[in-house]
Amino acid sequence: MQRIYLDHNATTPVHPAVADTMAAALREEFGNPSSVHHFGQRAKAVVDQARSTVAALIGADPSEVVFTSGGTESDNFAIRGTAEARERTGRRRLIASAIEHEAVLNTLKPLATRGWETTLLPVGETGIVSPDDLRAALRDDTTLVSVMHANNEIGTIQPIAELARVARARGALFHTDAVQSAGKIPIDVRTLGVDLLSISAHKFYGPKGVGAIWIRRGLRLLPILTGGKHERNRRAGTENVAGIVGMGTAAEIARARMADEHARVAALRDRLEEGILRAVPGTVVNGARTPRVPNTTNISFDRIEAESLLIALDLDGIAVSTGSACSSGTLEPSHVLKAMGFPPHRTQNSIRFSLGIGNTEADVDRVIAVLPGIVEKLRSLTRTPVRA
């Protein structure tokens, strides 16, 4: 059976050129980048080269890029590193959006039990955070605001430049989790006007277990991993040289192909979305359709349990998701759709289709062809009429 992968927001396949540079680095660059001898200096050189290409992907200076173990660590570092560096200033308030990834939401929770006040900004049906809501939530004791650039479940893009301006006008720092936007849409840290930005290699055809955080020059964070003086004293631990090299290659490819791939994938996503809405009654797109990352659509199927549809599609060779990968396998309603104010049935009947590099029109047409039959069959097992 020819399988179709439509779950690129969970992770992407490693690009062959990335695998090649990683294999070469594993074989040849085994030195420890902290060592002063030839082998160490070679490893340091390839890490620094990757730092430059990763920096170029986000319009940053290489000296401001710190490599981490992925998006989760970058988010943790941004929030805990800032909070702990500023704990004594009396500014003990943190703000995030209610639709952040668990890497942000679950990092706020332990801080709340330590006396930090945390506020989650609401989003309406659009899934977009309003600068006015942020303005109203900000107080003089707010240390940090964290709002994601693009949402992993519905793909909506937040007005980060405006939100960051509002936050910084009240003296708060601004972090954005750009894990789902990096490599898909242009990012320039200066234009966004943020202080901290998190990215992860495996979302743009790089390897898993490596990411980066951009820290605006001059900003002090307490390290969350303590030990040696790696990464300019910001993140201890011998660097994952091959992973970092792979991330560098992935960043280079993403930057070079972004404009073409954006147009190609957006056309495929729109074809899929319109095809499904036309072919399957009782379907609706969740969240604002613009601005959105080009590869994502999240669709609600009335009178369908999303997990059953996911399994039926998988049996037909089509891989999709019911929302964030971290909660798949459980019947937890999506916290994103819940925050958007949808009733329980709608938070449990939605499927995320996230397209990527290998997808073709033929893939999209096959999904549109098989979906109506699968949905009809699943609906025939329940009695309530379809609410179109």
Ligand SMILES: Cc1ncc(COP(=O)(O)O)c(C=O)c1O
């Ligand atoms: C928006 C967002 N932030 C953070 C993460 C976590 O990144 P990683 O898997 O590299 O830890 C993800 C991954 O699903 C994500 O989608």
